[in-house]
Amino acid sequence: QVQLVESGGGLVQAGGSLRLSCAASGRTFSSYAMGWFRQAPGKEREFVGGISWNGGDTSYADSVKDRFTISRDNAKNTVYLQMNSLKPEDTAVYYCAADFRRRWVSRQIYNYDYWGQGTQVTVSS
Numbered sequence: 001q002v003q004l005v006e007s008g009g010g011l012v013q014a015g016g017s018l019r020l021s022c023a024a025s026g027r028t029f030s031s032y033a034m035g036w037f038r039q040a041p042g043k044e045r046e047f048v049g050g051i052s053w054n055g056g057d058t059s060y061a062d063s064v065k066d067r068f069t070i071s072r073d074n075a076k077n078t079v080y081l082q083m084n085s086l087k088p089e090d091t092a093v094y095y096c097a098a099d100f101r102r103r104w105v106s107r108q109i110y111n112y113d114y115w116g117q118g119t120q121v122t123v124s125s
Contacts, residue, residue: 002027002114003024003025003026004096005116006116006117008020009120011124014123018086019083020119021080022079033053033104034070035106036048036081039092048064053104054103055071057105081096083121087123088123092121093120095118098112
């Protein structure tokens with residue numbers, strides 16, 4: 001059994017920053033890739049970014065590139081999403097997810113095996 005628990009969401013003004021955390025338990029965290037996704041009301045869940053098993057490779061959606069940064073601390077079983085220069089269109093529920101079959105990042109939502117419960121991020125204009 002794997003558990004992923006996100007934290008750090010909240011309300012922020014446009015141009016502000018937030019850092020989301022995702023704590024994992026139940027499986028060797030350092031052996032698989034992790035991803036962040038988001039879902040806005042009325043929209044499909046979309047890939048935000050991902051990080052490889054050792055943190056050596058990251059990938060981002062074009063909409064967040066140069067504003068968001070993903071990192072991981074395998075000693076703490078935690079992955080982070082640093083979000084800067086937030087825009088109202090970043091408002092969504094953010095989910096972390098684990099891809100147990102790959103060490104390298106996949107952008108495909110169907111490759112992710114376990115999901116957190118999500119954390120709300122609201123950016124006001």
